[in-house]
Amino acid sequence: MAHLRIAGLTKSFADAVALHPTDLDVEQGEFITLLGPSGCGKSTFLRMLMGIAAPSGGAIWLAGARIDAMPPEKRNIAMVFQSYALFPHLSVLGNLAFGLKMKKVPKAEQERRIAHAVRICNLGPYVARMPRQLSGGQQQRVALARAIVMEPDLLLFDEPLSNLDAKLRETLREELLTLHRRVGGTSIYVTHDQDEAMSMSDRIVVMNEGRVVETGTPFDLYRAPRSRFTARFLGRTTLVDALAGKGMARLPWGQMMPIDSAASGPVALSIRPEDLDPALDPDGAGVVTGFQFLGSAVFYHVLAGDIRLTASAPAREAPIPAGSRVALISRAPLHVLDDSAGAAS
Amino acid sequence: MKGDQPNGRTIALLLLPGVGLLALLFGIPLVSGIFGSFGLGMGAGRNAGPTLASYAKVFGDPRYLAGLRTTLYYGAMAVLVDLVVAIPLALALGRSFVGRKLFNGLYKIPLAVPGIVVAFAMLTLLEQGGFLSRVLHLVGLSLPRLVRDPWGIGVIAAMAWKDIPFMTLIIVGSFAAVPEELLHAARAFGASPLRAFLKVRLPLAMPGITAAILLSFIRSTGSFVIPDVLGASYPLPLSVLMYQAFRDSNWPLVYAIGTVLMLASFLILLSYYFLTARIVAPAGGGGR
Numbered sequence: 001m002a003h004l005r006i007a008g009l010t011k012s013f014a015d016a017v018a019l020h021p022t023d024l025d026v027e028q029g030e031f032i033t034l035l036g037p038s039g040c041g042k043s044t045f046l047r048m049l050m051g052i053a054a055p056s057g058g059a060i061w062l063a064g065a066r067i068d069a070m071p072p073e074k075r076n077i078a079m080v081f082q083s084y085a086l087f088p089h090l091s092v093l094g095n096l097a098f099g100l101k102m103k104k105v106p107k108a109e110q111e112r113r114i115a116h117a118v119r120i121c122n123l124g125p126y127v128a129r130m131p132r133q134l135s136g137g138q139q140q141r142v143a144l145a146r147a148i149v150m151e152p153d154l155l156l157f158d159e160p161l162s163n164l165d166a167k168l169r170e171t172l173r174e175e176l177l178t179l180h181r182r183v184g185g186t187s188i189y190v191t192h193d194q195d196e197a198m199s200m201s202d203r204i205v206v207m208n209e210g211r212v213v214e215t216g217t218p219f220d221l222y223r224a225p226r227s228r229f230t231a232r233f234l235g236r237t238t239l240v241d242a243l244a245g246k247g248m249a250r251l252p253w254g255q256m257m258p259i260d261s262a263a264s265g266p267v268a269l270s271i272r273p274e275d276l277d278p279a280l281d282p283d284g285a286g287v288v289t290g291f292q293f294l295g296s297a298v299f300y301h302v303l304a305g306d307i308r309l310t311a312s313a314p315a316r317e318a319p320i321p322a323g324s325r326v327a328l329i330s331r332a333p334l335h336v337l338d339d340s341a342g343a344a345s
Numbered sequence: 346m347k348g349d350q351p352n353g354r355t356i357a358l359l360l361l362p363g364v365g366l367l368a369l370l371f372g373i374p375l376v377s378g379i380f381g382s383f384g385l386g387m388g389a390g391r392n393a394g395p396t397l398a399s400y401a402k403v404f405g406d407p408r409y410l411a412g413l414r415t416t417l418y419y420g421a422m423a424v425l426v427d428l429v430v431a432i433p434l435a436l437a438l439g440r441s442f443v444g445r446k447l448f449n450g451l452y453k454i455p456l457a458v459p460g461i462v463v464a465f466a467m468l469t470l471l472e473q474g475g476f477l478s479r480v481l482h483l484v485g486l487s488l489p490r491l492v493r494d495p496w497g498i499g500v501i502a503a504m505a506w507k508d509i510p511f512m513t514l515i516i517v518g519s520f521a522a523v524p525e526e527l528l529h530a531a532r533a534f535g536a537s538p539l540r541a542f543l544k545v546r547l548p549l550a551m552p553g554i555t556a557a558i559l560l561s562f563i564r565s566t567g568s569f570v571i572p573d574v575l576g577a578s579y580p581l582p583l584s585v586l587m588y589q590a591f592r593d594s595n596w597p598l599v600y601a602i603g604t605v606l607m608l609a610s611f612l613i614l615l616s617y618y619f620l621t622a623r624i625v626a627p628a629g630g631g632g633r
Contacts, residue, residue: 050529051533052529072532073537079530079533081530083526085527087530089545089549146534
């Protein structure tokens, strides 16, 4: 059995369903991200794992034991909260020792674990400080250290980086991952930030409106999403209706391009910016209406027929000026979405 | 920039409307009261000072020392009863239950009842031959002495009845100010609901609770009607003795008792600041 097994987990309130029956298996050591817009049910999911919210149905097994009816203090799960939730009346040391005292870990073992967590989270100079005397990033690390000392079967993260500025977020993202690998724990990470999800996860669980939309590795979900929701939520894409046959598709502006499916008939394609290479060509199918210079690449907004799409090019040469006519050259077969029925709106 | 620094006179002028009014309305009567306790400003007559006669009486006559003890005893016991009722009540009000809204309104009623009404209501309820004793008599029980009793049970009951809503109101607020997420964190890190309360919720609500204790205690030291109506005739608390001195037109004694009462309150206030400063900022510095 998987390290964490969730079967048919549901949460409904009097007037709404917060989480439709959900199954998920997580292996020991995996880093899983629940990704979705706010209100998609990911927080409810996490609260049920932690035991703060009672499920309306379903079961949870962790490390071989069924835990869904246990109170939170009996589960061997630790959590890093969005607001950090450090105890403001306790010093950093007091915060780190809190859980160990509650779980009656022997004194010598407490000291060993705290010393270890202080070292790997670089908290040495701050152990005697009160939480209010720390910066946001430092508080974040204390929250993380407090979770690590518990040596939990499962570590939960509730949007832990969302209150920090962009620069710090990126640094901490890497620190977090390094830590995850060093500690070797199993982690579930909740976020609405797709960059975070893609750069950190072994697998991403995409959620929307109380349901799991799709589960997969960041690469699979980005390159070959099954649903429109995933295609749009992860990265930039243009959804286009096309007519497919024999491994090719006729695009709305008349061009034929290779696709990654043998489907025939009307299909919906997800065109990533890097799928198309814009090349200056007075007879090209598209017109550049503007561009975004990102440093590592240039994103061109191209109007082809009546379709607005984004095509990218490496930023080694001067950008193609707006108003230029370009040909769109396909770099790789375009991806056909599973739920192709209906118009790609 | 020299021009940006307002000088002392400007600051004094700017502060005058606020501080001046306070000094006028509060300071002058206070100072004249303290002067009066030494027999100053009384005009000619039997009490003309300066004299320490009134203080000699307050600290020499066992009636007054017993009075100070009684004042502190009533106050401390009332606060104790307040806490025992108000904390569970505040916790209950923080949860949702059927009829919570109604209850939330009902428990505040004593706030609107004047002290004298409380005193007489307690009298008719608790005295020998009163309502409670007649009800108990029906089932063959007799009521112990609760009014004008040596332990001041009637006084403490009435003071607590009046103060519990006030105390509860403050404590509900202090508990509500503790973020829910901290309690979840306590639970997630292995604390049972009781330990989450004792280790996180209570310590974080403590500043509010101690403030409520202080205010409630100081209110009770000034309470006069309740001990006068419900208290034993000896020892009397300082507030009642002060009123008796007033009936005897012994103004210096009134002022001396008042000054002692006030000093006792200030001492309590100071020890409160001293204690909370140590509780709230154990690591020192950098506080909010």
